[in-house]
Every structure is written in C-alpha cells, then in structure tokens.
Amino acid sequence: MVLIEYISNLLSNKYILAFIAVIIPILVSIRTYPVMILLVSKKRLMDTPVSRSMHSSRTATMGGIIVFIAFSITLIIAALLLGLPKLQLMNILAIIGGTLLLMFIGVKDDLIGISPKKKIGIQIFAACIIVLLTDLRITHGYNIFGLEELPYLVSVLITIFIFILVINAFNLIDGLDGLAGTIGTITSLSFGFFYFINDQTTMILVSFALVGSLLGFLRFNLSRKRKIFMGDSGSMFVGFLLAYQAIAFINQYPQTISDQNVNHAPIMAIAILSFPLLDTLRVFIIRIYQKRSPFSADRNHIHHRLLDMKFSHKRASLILGLLNIVVILFALLISDLYINLQFYLLILVVPLIYASPWLFTRKEGKIRLAVPQHIREIMAKAGF
Numbered sequence: 001m002v003l004i005e006y007i008s009n010l011l012s013n014k015y016i017l018a019f020i021a022v023i024i025p026i027l028v029s030i031r032t033y034p035v036m037i038l039l040v041s042k043k044r045l046m047d048t049p050v051s052r053s054m055h056s057s058r059t060a061t062m063g064g065i066i067v068f069i070a071f072s073i074t075l076i077i078a079a080l081l082l083g084l085p086k087l088q089l090m091n092i093l094a095i096i097g098g099t100l101l102l103m104f105i106g107v108k109d110d111l112i113g114i115s116p117k118k119k120i121g122i123q124i125f126a127a128c129i130i131v132l133l134t135d136l137r138i139t140h141g142y143n144i145f146g147l148e149e150l151p152y153l154v155s156v157l158i159t160i161f162i163f164i165l166v167i168n169a170f171n172l173i174d175g176l177d178g179l180a181g182t183i184g185t186i187t188s189l190s191f192g193f194f195y196f197i198n199d200q201t202t203m204i205l206v207s208f209a210l211v212g213s214l215l216g217f218l219r220f221n222l223s224r225k226r227k228i229f230m231g232d233s234g235s236m237f238v239g240f241l242l243a244y245q246a247i248a249f250i251n252q253y254p255q256t257i258s259d260q261n262v263n264h265a266p267i268m269a270i271a272i273l274s275f276p277l278l279d280t281l282r283v284f285i286i287r288i289y290q291k292r293s294p295f296s297a298d299r300n301h302i303h304h305r306l307l308d309m310k311f312s313h314k315r316a317s318l319i320l321g322l323l324n325i326v327v328i329l330f331a332l333l334i335s336d337l338y339i340n341l342q343f344y345l346l347i348l349v350v351p352l353i354y355a356s357p358w359l360f361t362r363k364e365g366k367i368r369l370a371v372p373q374h375i376r377e378i379m380a381k382a383g384f
Helices: 002-011 014-042 064-082 086-111 116-134 152-172 179-197 201-221 232-252 265-272 274-289 302-308 313-333 339-354 373-381
Strands: 360-363 366-369
Touching (some): 002 014, 002 064, 014 064, 014 201, 064 201, 064 232, 086 232, 116 152, 116 232, 152 179, 152 274, 179 232, 179 313, 201 232, 232 265, 265 274, 274 313, 302 313, 313 339
Antiparallel strands (some): 360 366
C-alpha cells in the first residue's frame, strides 16, 4: 500500500504522468510487435499488394491491435495508480469500450471485409457509448455564424457526426508508410499540450498514451525488415480517439479559466485535424464530380502527389506532418481575432498550404516551381 501511494503521488505530477504515459506503450510495443509480425506471417494474414497499393511485397497487417493493447494497458494501469474519481474512471471505461468495438470491427474488415453501411453503424454505436454514457457533447456554437447554445438533440447529433467524420477521415489517409502514425502523433500531441497546460489529468493520460502507442507503431511501420501496417483495426479506433480529444478540447473551453487557454478552441481543433479533414473533403469532391462513389479507391490523395514527385514514403509523411504543424501555428497566430474571421482565414489559407505540393515539381533530384511552359518562355525572354 505504501508503494502504491508513493507511485500515485508521483503520477500526480503532470510532467511525470506525461512521461510515463508515453514510455509504457513504447516498451509494450517493442516487446509485442515482433510477436504479432511472426504470428501474422505464420497464419498467412499478410497484406498482398494490388495495382493501386503503395507497397510491392506482402506485408504484415493488423498493427492496430498492438496500438490498442499498448494504449489500453497504459490507460488502465495509470488510471488505477492515480486513484481517479469514479466519474473519470467511468469515462476511461467508456473510451476503452468504444475503441475495443472499433478495433474488432476493423480486424474483421482487414480479414474478410465489411460493408460501409455496417462499418458506419458500428461507428455510430461506439460514438453513442461516449456521447450518451459520459455526456461528452458539443454544447455550444461559440458564436460561429451566430450560433450559441445548442438544443440537446442537436448537440448529440452534431457530436456523433464529428466522431463519424474524423474516424473515416483518418481511416482514408492511412495509405502511406508512416503517414497515419505521424499525423496521429502530431494531432494527439497538440491536444495533449493544451490539456497539459490546463492541468486536465485524465486527458493528459489519454493524449500522451496515444502518442506513445503511435511512436511504438512507427518504429515498425517505417522498418524495412520488420514492417507492419496499421490496418483498419488501428486507423478507425485512432480516429475515434482523436475525435474524442477534439470534442473534449472544445467542450472544456468555456469552463476552463486560464491565461494559457486558446481563444476560440473550435478553430484550433479544426486546424489540428485539418489534414485528414481537408484531404477527405478534397477526394470526395473529386469522386462525386467524376460520378463515382465517395468511398471508391483512387490516387487523388495529397500524399499521392508527393509520391509522384518521387519522394519516399518517409519523406512524404514528414512533409505532410510539417504542413500540419504550419497550419496549427497559423491558427495560434490568428487566435486573438474575431472567431468568424479566424474561420474564414482558415478556410482560405489551409487549402493553399496543403496544395503546396502542386506548386512544385521534382526533376533530377531538384525541386523547382511547377511553372507552365509558356510562362517559362515569357520569363526567359524577360531575362528571368
């Protein structure tokens, strides 16, 4: 009992809590991924490349199972040692319940496939576990377009829609080695930073445990010899956790009084999640314009442009991660402006930032502006 009390007091320090929340899943990952890769190989559950695949050889999949295990173990151990109040423990149980549901349906999708309708149905059910049992909802419009306090039913429906949107947006960007892990790490770390400076103990634990789980995954996802993919078993529940953090971040904003608070948290949440949201919106618009299903596969994602420029998977993921950070810093820069002005600036600037790969071309290892030939001729005549 004395040892447990000592550890509990130790974890009450938010710096130590954040450190432990990152380290435990990394250590769990180091020990469990080799076992999972071996098991998947022996059971012949490898991902076989097809014409539109980003990889050329059979690769182990279902790495999301280990991400879930590392995250859940960390969450449970830390929550028990912290001696969290009953209400916060109920919230953590709801998180684990929702993520477990999505992880299992993701495994089924990885192995035998599942229809989009059934997948969305399970996602709605998982979101309802959080919204109805923990009452985590978007309760206010924050004066965006004049919207203020929302009716209960509208609040519930909007919150569930956000869960579905973020889950599927994150699932759709998981098409490149390191991309989902990198964006997920940046996103969770960004939310974790704001929870950290506002002393939100439970959310610090959730955010940094996910960061550690994704860092452990990236070590193997970017490996050449022992590579493993996240699969739907991981991308859906990671998207679920990112949506949970975003909604909790927005929801706690009016109640938290701190000099470190971000003005107009909804805008910051959109900026943090900007890459998967914008990429999904972009490919959906293209597919609908081409009279195809929004869920049909193609090569219209932003990361495909970087691959066409002959960037490796690692460099493409790094570039997109850096662009995500630029968007977050831009949102911080304009955070003192009127909220609707922030929103308009974000809509204007964010697509330009993520469209930057189309402004350049890469030839013979050199990156140059993608200037049309007739403009080059005019510039050459002018002496440029």
